[in-house]
Amino acid sequence: MEPIQIVFLIGAALVVVSAVMVVTRRNLIHAALYLILTLFGVAVIFVLLQAYYWAVIQVVVYIGAIAILIIMAIMVTRDVTGETVEPFNRNLIGAALLGVMAAGVLIWSLSDWPGFSALAPAAETGEIVVQDLGVQLFSAEGYLLPTILASVLLLAALIAAIRIAFPNETEEDN
Amino acid sequence: MQGFDPVFAVSEWLRELLLGWGASELVTRVTLQFIGAFVVGMGIMLIFVVLTWVERKGAARFQDRIGPNRVGPYGVIQPIADALKMLTKEDTRPKGADAFSYVLAPIVAVFSVLMAWAVIPFTEKWIGADLSVGILYIAAVGSFSIVAVMMAGWSSNNKYSLIGAFRGVAQLISYEVPLFLSLLVPVFLARSMGVNSIVNAQGAENGGVWFILMAPLAAIIYFVSSMAEVGRAPFDLLEAESELVAGYHVEYSGIKFGLFQAAEFLHSFTFAALMAILFFGGWRGPGPDVWYLQLFWFFLKTSVFYLMIIWSRLTFPRVRIDQLMNLNWKFMVPVSLILLMGMPLIEYAARGADNWVRVASHSSFNIVLFVVSFALAARSDRKTQTRERVRFEGRPVAVMPKTPAAEEEPAA
Numbered sequence: 001m002e003p004i005q006i007v008f009l010i011g012a013a014l015v016v017v018s019a020v021m022v023v024t025r026r027n028l029i030h031a032a033l034y035l036i037l038t039l040f041g042v043a044v045i046f047v048l049l050q051a052y053y054w055a056v057i058q059v060v061v062y063i064g065a066i067a068i069l070i071i072m073a074i075m076v077t078r079d080v081t082g083e084t085v086e087p088f089n090r091n092l093i094g095a096a097l098l099g100v101m102a103a104g105v106l107i108w109s110l111s112d113w114p115g116f117s118a119l120a121p122a123a124e125t126g127e128i129v130v131q132d133l134g135v136q137l138f139s140a141e142g143y144l145l146p147t148i149l150a151s152v153l154l155l156a157a158l159i160a161a162i163r164i165a166f167p168n169e170t171e172e173d174n
Numbered sequence: 175m176q177g178f179d180p181v182f183a184v185s186e187w188l189r190e191l192l193l194g195w196g197a198s199e200l201v202t203r204v205t206l207q208f209i210g211a212f213v214v215g216m217g218i219m220l221i222f223v224v225l226t227w228v229e230r231k232g233a234a235r236f237q238d239r240i241g242p243n244r245v246g247p248y249g250v251i252q253p254i255a256d257a258l259k260m261l262t263k264e265d266t267r268p269k270g271a272d273a274f275s276y277v278l279a280p281i282v283a284v285f286s287v288l289m290a291w292a293v294i295p296f297t298e299k300w301i302g303a304d305l306s307v308g309i310l311y312i313a314a315v316g317s318f319s320i321v322a323v324m325m326a327g328w329s330s331n332n333k334y335s336l337i338g339a340f341r342g343v344a345q346l347i348s349y350e351v352p353l354f355l356s357l358l359v360p361v362f363l364a365r366s367m368g369v370n371s372i373v374n375a376q377g378a379e380n381g382g383v384w385f386i387l388m389a390p391l392a393a394i395i396y397f398v399s400s401m402a403e404v405g406r407a408p409f410d411l412l413e414a415e416s417e418l419v420a421g422y423h424v425e426y427s428g429i430k431f432g433l434f435q436a437a438e439f440l441h442s443f444t445f446a447a448l449m450a451i452l453f454f455g456g457w458r459g460p461g462p463d464v465w466y467l468q469l470f471w472f473f474l475k476t477s478v479f480y481l482m483i484i485w486s487r488l489t490f491p492r493v494r495i496d497q498l499m500n501l502n503w504k505f506m507v508p509v510s511l512i513l514l515m516g517m518p519l520i521e522y523a524a525r526g527a528d529n530w531v532r533v534a535s536h537s538s539f540n541i542v543l544f545v546v547s548f549a550l551a552a553r554s555d556r557k558t559q560t561r562e563r564v565r566f567e568g569r570p571v572a573v574m575p576k577t578p579a580a581e582e583e584p585a586a
Contacts, residue, residue, distance in 0.1 A: 002200075003200065003204050027272075029272075029275070029328060030272075030274065030275075033274075033275060033325065036321060052305055052306065052307050052311075053306075053307050053310070056307050056310045056311050056313075056314045057310070057314075059314035059315070059317065060310065060313060060314045060317060063314075063317060063318070063321065064313075064314065064317030064320065064350075065317075067321070068317075068320055068321065068324065068343065068347065071324055071328075072324075072340075072343065075328065075336075075340075130306065130307065130367070
């Protein structure tokens, strides 16, 4: 077995096991920490695909920002000493049924897809895709309009968040 | 290849040896990669030993003391004694602590620092992995240190450590913004995110000009926000002794505390090395391009910046939390955004011109922005101070006690 396959199996096992842990832990902070492990495993798989940029972005955005935000939100809104929650409720059977059905539909519809048996074509270039990505995002023929629209939306959200967090002047002096 | 290079010689010798023992090409390559990673990681951990000595001796000199002087000449063997003490201390765990995160937190803290050294070039050829996204990679692994602070603070089951962790996360997340924005300036000047490409871009193709001359303001913002990112004085709010005992690692003892300390020292050292690489030409320096001179220049520049970090730690008083946040959000973030928008415009305006015109216009833009922003900040600071004084006039916070003589006067 190639070492890259061993690394893939370790990374994939990490993702699957820690994803299961996320939904079964009773301690919410533990669940969030396992979520970080899951996201890290996904970054490992990106590295194996030579998509270094996506691997690094995965870590920066999901672990550096979103996971921290989740942990902070849990700590601020819940009992910080680690409240335990019951991860399952009455909807367990229904949700499981729905999950199995969705998986079945996906497997059924993908069963005659040739991609499973055929080898994927080799990537055109080595790994330099960041420049291409930038050119695509900011060229008029590419994705300039969606990029700008998304930026404006994010800016609006940012300003709205600042407005909400802004102290109310009438209450300040009391 | 210019002359003899010990790293390549040793790795060639090991390769031959392993192949001679009948190992396949693949096993040999993987083994050598593991050995390389081990050597880099261990080497950096050994630097920590030197750093503790430098820190103690430097702090002593700044405070007009002699510092360690009993173990070995000038106390150089003191770190070994310190390490032995740390290893033999009792490894305590507070009651009610969360064992899983409590044990993992110091490991994550050290992990986040050591990972960064995989892409740092010691000389032209000595680099673990010359990733094309090296700078982004360093930023990514650095974000694990926030996770470590959070885990340590939460799992210790202690109010002080939890408050310390909250403060720490607020500070680290805030200062990541100007840190990354100022990191983007050398990336833009070098047209690459690869760490070694940035060093190469400060060589002959740029007229031998280091980026400090083109972007001094970015270097200052980077240096200040990296100090805040490490959480050392004057930005050590997350372990302010008088308020929080020791912040997020108050419950840690023995080697676990040692790992946190190693992470902090090595984090400073990493940022010093990055300062040398991004703005001061990394392994470049006068003299021929041989590995030992390159190694010397790299470590000389890194040590200078490390000493500057110690210097400011021992000189400046700790800032308050509101000063910390104001400095970040109202000063450094806007200035670095203007810098990041202005420098491409200047680059575009100076296209086709001589290199020195380009360098001069970049640096004059930086200096003008520096002067203007500091003047504006000083003006707004004076206004704020006047407003505060007016607001608190008439209701003093603390009243000076009367002297016994004044109290006795009416009785007499």
